[in-house]
Amino acid sequence: MPRLNIVVASTRxxxxxxxxxxxxxxxxAAHGGFxxxxxxxxxxxxxFHDEPGQPVDGGPYAHEHTRRWSExxxxxxxxxxVMPEYNRGYSAPLKNALDYLYREWHHKPAGFVSYGMSSAxxxxxxxxxxxxxxxxxxxxxxxxxxxxRQVVDADGTLVPNPAMGAAAQGMLDELRLMAELMTAARVAx
Amino acid sequence: MPRLNIVVASTRxxxxxxxxxxxxxxxxAAHGGFxxxxxxxxxxxxxFHDEPGQPVDGGPYAHEHTRRWSExxxxxxxxxxVMPEYNRGYSAPLKNALDYLYREWHHKPAGFVSYGMSSAxxxxxxxxxxxxxxxxxxxxxxxxxxxxRQVVDADGTLVPNPAMGAAAQGMLDELRLMAELMTAARVAx
Numbered sequence: 001m002p003r004l005n006i007v008v009a010s011t012r013x014x015x016x017x018x019x020x021x022x023x024x025x026x027x028x029a030a031h032g033g034f035x036x037x038x039x040x041x042x043x044x045x046x047x048f049h050d051e052p053g054q055p056v057d058g059g060p061y062a063h064e065h066t067r068r069w070s071e072x073x074x075x076x077x078x079x080x081x082v083m084p085e086y087n088r089g090y091s092a093p094l095k096n097a098l099d100y101l102y103r104e105w106h107h108k109p110a111g112f113v114s115y116g117m118s119s120a121x122x123x124x125x126x127x128x129x130x131x132x133x134x135x136x137x138x139x140x141x142x143x144x145x146x147x148x149r150q151v152v153d154a155d156g157t158l159v160p161n162p163a164m165g166a167a168a169q170g171m172l173d174e175l176r177l178m179a180e181l182m183t184a185a186r187v188a189x
Numbered sequence: 190m191p192r193l194n195i196v197v198a199s200t201r202x203x204x205x206x207x208x209x210x211x212x213x214x215x216x217x218a219a220h221g222g223f224x225x226x227x228x229x230x231x232x233x234x235x236x237f238h239d240e241p242g243q244p245v246d247g248g249p250y251a252h253e254h255t256r257r258w259s260e261x262x263x264x265x266x267x268x269x270x271v272m273p274e275y276n277r278g279y280s281a282p283l284k285n286a287l288d289y290l291y292r293e294w295h296h297k298p299a300g301f302v303s304y305g306m307s308s309a310x311x312x313x314x315x316x317x318x319x320x321x322x323x324x325x326x327x328x329x330x331x332x333x334x335x336x337x338r339q340v341v342d343a344d345g346t347l348v349p350n351p352a353m354g355a356a357a358q359g360m361l362d363e364l365r366l367m368a369e370l371m372t373a374a375r376v377a378x
Contacts, residue, residue, distance in 0.1 A: 012238045048237075048282050049201045086288045087323035089279075089316065093237050096281035127278065127316055134276035 002077035002179040004034035009083040009094035011042040016115070018042070019158050020146060021082040024113050027168045028080070033176035039072055041093045048096055055102040066100060073104040078111075078179040079137075080171075085116035085124035090131075098131060105135040107186050109178035111171045112143040120145035138178055142171035191266035191368040193223035198272040198283035200231040205304070207231070208347050209335060210271040213302050216357045217269070222365035228261055230282045237285055244291040255289060262293040267300075267368040268326075269360075274305035274313035279320075287320060294324040296375050298367035300360045301332040309334035327367055331360035 006025050010017035021038055028036045046069060049055075052062055061067050084091055098105070110132055114121025122145050129139045144167040151159055195214050199206035210227055217225045235258060238244075241251055250256050273280050287294070299321055303310025311334050318328045333356040342348055 013241050014243075048285075052202050054203075086284075088319040089284060092281040092285035092288060095275075095278060095284060096237075099275045099281060123319070127319075130277040130312070130316075 001033070001035045002176065002183060003075055004028060004036050004078045004080065004175070004179075005072065005076035006036065006038045006080045006082060007094070007097070008038065008040040008042070009081050009091050009097070011091075011093045015042075015084070016148070016152070016156075016158065017082055017084060020113060020115055023158060023160055023164075024080065024082060024144070024168060027165060028172060031169065031172045031176075033172060034078065034179075037072075037076070041097055044069060044097070046093075046097055046100065049100055051100070055100060058103050069097065070101055070104055073101055076108065077183050078109050078175050080111045080113055080175070081128070082113045083115075083121060083124055083128070085114060085119055085121040088123045088127070090124045090128045094128075095131070098135060102135065105132075105137050107136055107138070107182050107189070109138040109140060109175055109182055111140045111175045113146065113168070114143060115146040115148055117148050120147040138182060140171060140174055140178065142167070142174045144168050144171060190222070190224045191365065191372060192264055193217060193225050193267045193269065193364070193368075194261065194265035195225065195227045195269045195271060196283070196286070197227065197229040197231070198270050198280050198286070200280075200282045204231075204273070205337070205341070205345075205347065206271055206273060209302060209304055212347060212349055212353075213269065213271060213333070213357060216354060217361060220358065220361045222361060223267065223368075226261075226265070230286055233258060233286070235282075235286055235289065238289055240289070244289060247292050258286065259290055259293055262290055265297065266372050267298050267364050269300045269302055269364070270317070271302045272304075272310060272313055272317070274303060274308055274310040277312045277316070279313045279317045283317075284320070287324060291324065294321075294326050296325055296327070296371050296378070298327040298329060298364055298371055300329045300364045302335065302357070303332060304335035304337055306337050309336040327371060329360060329363055329367065331356070331363045333357050333360060
């Protein structure tokens with residue numbers, strides 16, 4: 001089965017990203033099409049990019065944290081970025097984590113579980129797509145976009161609605177198809 | 190005179206951003222329209238956003254590094270971001286530094302000295318403009334876009350060309366005009 005890395009892309013105190021990530025990991029496990037791994041950028045704790053070489057050079061990497069991140073990414077066949085929108089754009093921890101590597105991302109599909117108060121994170125997803133294109137990834141048209149105003153109750157608890165589940169199923173189906181096609185492409189290359 | 194903060198937005202080892210920033214600071218000082226300050230994000234050394242509160246709440250800030258950054262930004266009347274392009278987008282250190290604050294950016298103009306191998310950083314500037322809009326800044330149409338292939342010699346030395354100088358002069362003129370107008374707007378508000 002293809003390996004799916006679910007990348008939780010918010011690291012700030014008070015974030016809800018890991019809660020949304022845990023919900024999506026449950027949906028992905030139940031889907032059955034992937035070996036599911038959650039990679040929490042807060043736990044990974046990468047510093048701002050500090051390698052002496054450029055990512056395009058593909059290593060060897062000077063730092064253990066880069067080797068660990070490279071191995072986790074290299075092992076994956078598909079990605080879902082669980083990502084907040086900050087000021088219409090993507091988060092700094094996500095951009096930093098993407099910019100750290102290069103060939104490890106090549107020819108792999110990516111889906112999105114985005115969130116924001118009312119924008120549902122959609123503007124951040126659109127800003128991210130050209131970045132993923134530069135990394136030779138295949139961003140899916142399908143996404144799950146979570147308007148926090150609608151699914152977080154007064155206590156701050158996430159209450160997923162049926163639309164989120166349906167969107168996640170459709171995205172996972174497409175992601176599985178693309179993961180198989182792109183894995184075949186990587187093998188053939 | 191209005192205070193101009195020149196923000197050097199690359200922090201990685203081997204960067205050229207501080208060299209381009211030093212060149213631009215010299216041009217800005219000679220221009221004579223601003224009290225010029227260089228804020229190097231590598232020296233500022235902000236961690237990924239780690240305040241318990243959200244920037245939109247405007248403090249009080251829990252961390253000394255946030256208070257220092259807030260004070261430096263609050264004191265400025267205009268900004269120029271000396272910014273690289275990584276994978277078609279803005280750098281993580283720049284987005285992190287912007288996302289740390291909110292009201293400190295309001296109603297202030299921003300120009301750009303962008304750089305990239307052949308894109309001259311223009312795609313990163315365009316990705317940044319909606320972010321600055323969300324922060325109530327006024328991004329200028331004028332910019333200096335540096336194609337590194339054309340102005341860095343075989344030894345890695347920056348050799349600024351006349352087009353860079355002319356673009357910088359035009360941007361600084363517009364920035365001075367906008368700084369005066371926006372300072373008046375802040376006083377009136």
